[in-house]
Amino acid sequence: MKAKSKRILLVEDEKSLIDVIRLNLELEGYEVKVAEDGPTALELARKERFDLCVLDVMLPKLDGFSVCKTLRLENNRLPILFLSAKSTSADRVEGLRIGGDDYLTKPFNLEELLLRISKLIRLSEKSSAAPIAEHYRFGDNEINFGTYEIRCKDGSTLEISKREILLLRFLIENEGRVVSREEILETVWGYDVYPSSRTIDNYILAFRKYFENNPRTPDYFHSVRGVGYKFTSGSQKV
Numbered sequence: 001m002k003a004k005s006k007r008i009l010l011v012e013d014e015k016s017l018i019d020v021i022r023l024n025l026e027l028e029g030y031e032v033k034v035a036e037d038g039p040t041a042l043e044l045a046r047k048e049r050f051d052l053c054v055l056d057v058m059l060p061k062l063d064g065f066s067v068c069k070t071l072r073l074e075n076n077r078l079p080i081l082f083l084s085a086k087s088t089s090a091d092r093v094e095g096l097r098i099g100g101d102d103y104l105t106k107p108f109n110l111e112e113l114l115l116r117i118s119k120l121i122r123l124s125e126k127s128s129a130a131p132i133a134e135h136y137r138f139g140d141n142e143i144n145f146g147t148y149e150i151r152c153k154d155g156s157t158l159e160i161s162k163r164e165i166l167l168l169r170f171l172i173e174n175e176g177r178v179v180s181r182e183e184i185l186e187t188v189w190g191y192d193v194y195p196s197s198r199t200i201d202n203y204i205l206a207f208r209k210y211f212e213n214n215p216r217t218p219d220y221f222h223s224v225r226g227v228g229y230k231f232t233s234g235s236q237k238v
Contacts, residue, residue: 005031006051006121011041011067012083013059021054024110025117038062045071050078051121054113057084057095062186065098069187072099073170075134075145079124081116083108136172138220138233141211143168152210160210163188167203171221171231180228204229 008025012018013036022032033048035041037060045053045067057064068080080102082095087105095103102116134145142151148165151157166188171179184200204223208215222230 005029007031009033009044009050009053011035011055038067041067045078052079052117054081054083057086066186068100069098073166073187079120145169153213175231178224178228178230
């Protein structure tokens with residue numbers, strides 16, 4: 001029985017480069033799907049199965065770093081190889097820090113790209129395992145990121161929305177750091193058309209109701225006027 005072709009999501013907006021990369025990937029036996037902007041890449045990654053994503057950084061509507069951060073926030077472990085003209089060491093470090101698996105700068109050697117893709121897919125196959133439910137505890141509270149369930153300060157258990165879970169994960173992963181409204185909207189909502197920033201305020205108010213002993217003097221979910229929001233797992237106040 002013939003093995004299924006490996007599927008690659010190519011996210012690139014330069015037409016000539018799309019044609020060259022797609023042709024060579026197909027000659028190697030890969031099945032290739034193309035997205036030319038960030039929102040389309042997110043939509044395809046959520047709806048279809050891919051073995052690897054080749055991701056440009058400078059994209060229309062939503063940049064590649066934001067695409068990567070959103071996928072990782074949603075617990076999507078799709079291997080990501082950044083392919084970008086942004087070639088400083090700071091750019092490479094940032095790409096790997098936010099969840100990229102490899103980073104190759106333009107202009108690039110085509111044979112090197114193919115070898116890196118093949119290696120990443122092999123490594124992903126070796127390390128793949130069924131995802132397990134993730135738990136996070138702070139104070140008398142508990143979050144299950146896998147089932148969208150929370151245990152509140154009063155001991156009650158609630159099932160909350162996916163958006164609430166994503167925002168909780170984002171704040172907790174950035175514990176102690178003030179994150180701006182713009183960064184939250186770009187990462188958690190993931191599109192260039194955002195809801196009102198007041199929407200985030202309403203989520204924060206809900207989190208305080210769920211988790212804080214006194215929502216008016218929060219220990220965990222803080223608003224920093226004119227800047228953004230911060231999560232702390234201890235008793236620090238701002």
